[in-house]
Amino acid sequence: MVRAPAGKAPGSPLWLKLSSYVTLTRDETAFLLELERCVARQPARADLLRQGDRYGEASVLRDGWAIRHKALPDGRRQVVNFVLPGDIIGIYSNLFECADHSVTTLTPVEVASFPPERIVALFRGFPRLAAALAWSGAREEAMVAERLLSLGRRTALERVAHLIVELLRRLSVVNMAQDGHFTLPVTQEIMADALGLSIVHVNRTLRRLRDSGLVEVSGQRLTVKDVSQLAVVGQFDELYLHLIRAPDQLERAFSDHQAKRRTILSTDPT
Amino acid sequence: MVRAPAGKAPGSPLWLKLSSYVTLTRDETAFLLELERCVARQPARADLLRQGDRYGEASVLRDGWAIRHKALPDGRRQVVNFVLPGDIIGIYSNLFECADHSVTTLTPVEVASFPPERIVALFRGFPRLAAALAWSGAREEAMVAERLLSLGRRTALERVAHLIVELLRRLSVVNMAQDGHFTLPVTQEIMADALGLSIVHVNRTLRRLRDSGLVEVSGQRLTVKDVSQLAVVGQFDELYLHLIRAPDQLERAFSDHQAKRRTILSTDPT
DNA sequence: GCGGAACATTAACCTATGTTATGGCCCCCG
DNA sequence: CGGGGGCCATAACATAGGTTAATGTTCCGC
Numbered sequence: 001m002v003r004a005p006a007g008k009a010p011g012s013p014l015w016l017k018l019s020s021y022v023t024l025t026r027d028e029t030a031f032l033l034e035l036e037r038c039v040a041r042q043p044a045r046a047d048l049l050r051q052g053d054r055y056g057e058a059s060v061l062r063d064g065w066a067i068r069h070k071a072l073p074d075g076r077r078q079v080v081n082f083v084l085p086g087d088i089i090g091i092y093s094n095l096f097e098c099a100d101h102s103v104t105t106l107t108p109v110e111v112a113s114f115p116p117e118r119i120v121a122l123f124r125g126f127p128r129l130a131a132a133l134a135w136s137g138a139r140e141e142a143m144v145a146e147r148l149l150s151l152g153r154r155t156a157l158e159r160v161a162h163l164i165v166e167l168l169r170r171l172s173v174v175n176m177a178q179d180g181h182f183t184l185p186v187t188q189e190i191m192a193d194a195l196g197l198s199i200v201h202v203n204r205t206l207r208r209l210r211d212s213g214l215v216e217v218s219g220q221r222l223t224v225k226d227v228s229q230l231a232v233v234g235q236f237d238e239l240y241l242h243l244i245r246a247p248d249q250l251e252r253a254f255s256d257h258q259a260k261r262r263t264i265l266s267t268d269p270t
Numbered sequence: 271m272v273r274a275p276a277g278k279a280p281g282s283p284l285w286l287k288l289s290s291y292v293t294l295t296r297d298e299t300a301f302l303l304e305l306e307r308c309v310a311r312q313p314a315r316a317d318l319l320r321q322g323d324r325y326g327e328a329s330v331l332r333d334g335w336a337i338r339h340k341a342l343p344d345g346r347r348q349v350v351n352f353v354l355p356g357d358i359i360g361i362y363s364n365l366f367e368c369a370d371h372s373v374t375t376l377t378p379v380e381v382a383s384f385p386p387e388r389i390v391a392l393f394r395g396f397p398r399l400a401a402a403l404a405w406s407g408a409r410e411e412a413m414v415a416e417r418l419l420s421l422g423r424r425t426a427l428e429r430v431a432h433l434i435v436e437l438l439r440r441l442s443v444v445n446m447a448q449d450g451h452f453t454l455p456v457t458q459e460i461m462a463d464a465l466g467l468s469i470v471h472v473n474r475t476l477r478r479l480r481d482s483g484l485v486e487v488s489g490q491r492l493t494v495k496d497v498s499q500l501a502v503v504g505q506f507d508e509l510y511l512h513l514i515r516a517p518d519q520l521e522r523a524f525s526d527h528q529a530k531r532r533t534i535l536s537t538d539p540t
Numbered sequence: 541g542c543g544g545a546a547c548a549t550t551a552a553c554c555t556a557t558g559t560t561a562t563g564g565c566c567c568c569c570g
Numbered sequence: 571c572g573g574g575g576g577c578c579a580t581a582a583c584a585t586a587g588g589t590t591a592a593t594g595t596t597c598c599g600c
Contacts, residue, residue, distance in 0.1 A: 124397045130393055133404075137404065144414050151418060155557095196422030197558090200557090203578070207579080239321075
């Protein structure tokens, strides 16, 4: 897929992500760089956003891991998704009154924050970026929907296997995994909250996977020994990640538009 | 909230929904009406979209109920969300290769379909509409995330109660519920698939709710006798529906933009 | 008005997963 | 170098919810 230029100028994770949907122009690139100008660091276990708070700034995760999670009044908690570099936090902050979820770091992170008005500017001035953002939002929703399928209809073993394959895939795309192994800064407690299971049962289930030789774990290092087998166990169908697509589909949509517009309008039977 | 003009011209559910985010101009209204020009009917239990199929047209549900659902190869199924009038189906069809979910009608419906290029046109020519669409997409994702919390961390009783309150709220906004009662064209099987439970257990749970006098059911008519109590049982916190917001927040965002642009740019410390 | 399909209801029984409890390991801090 | 906190591991036991199966009910086509 996309190869990460070794940390150089436009190689921010957000830039990388969006440019896998459209080829970015110089102007668009400049706009994105400007967005990420104001960089800050946060330690692990810091809340970047707290459920119920008024929304403030929006930000881009540039480095590190975080989780998006929701809690019930009595403390039960559900991890909605893992936030990886290139993901945006609170993108619609100016449209929603309060945050309905929290975002908490799992590792030390680097975030770039910007005033939400920038998003409005983006919608006005950069329709292709806007569409790319909408695209990535839709993909994110697809991931949440897939997790919903897991919690609703997969067994514990299937869920764990599915999550591991999903993370492996997502991390591979951003060069954070090499041949089946990656760093997983996730305690079993957090995994439990992501999978709707108890800690103990996550532990049991992980053990089964280890015993059957499908994965190996040492500390935060996780190695998948047999991806295809693990994918079978987890009933993993990567449709939902929408990784397979004709390159530059959005690109083409935008240029086709000129050509097709006349046709469409002339079909009008008024 | 928004009162539905009695079926007259701009009163399409989509128009209504979007105009609760921004006050729509004449041009924008015209564009939306044109979108919904090509109307068709479908019976109950018809697939409007099938998981794995190549995406084709996009469409707007104008009347009736449908469900968005995903299935595992072995037939287990999860309902992701209920599709109500004003919701768009397959909005990003030109960006994704294949559908990762199905959409099936629960009642006879009226849908308007349009070529996906129209969405591109919309992003180019109507940034405010684009933002409104993004907004409603984000709200939809928020609903899926809340359902995820249900499946992961709420008990069966809580889930059922929560779902009923959610539907009541959503239907009230579009004038499809009056003082606590509404028509629910949903079998217990579908409810089970939405809540990650078995049919039998949905039945048991519904009975508990009836026995405790919180709801009444007769045929497809569902009456909530005590909303606030039911909301307590379901740990319902309507934050996620994002109904409470300053009116025309998006509106304001768009006009503020002009004013703030200068300030933001001048902050630039280059 | 009869037969059958689709759906709701209930009971009896079973199992996947949750709970509670205990011990071990590792690492950091004093 | 000793102690405590966070995390992992396992065992024993408890239960929410799943499964199977049998019976009703409603409605629709003929």
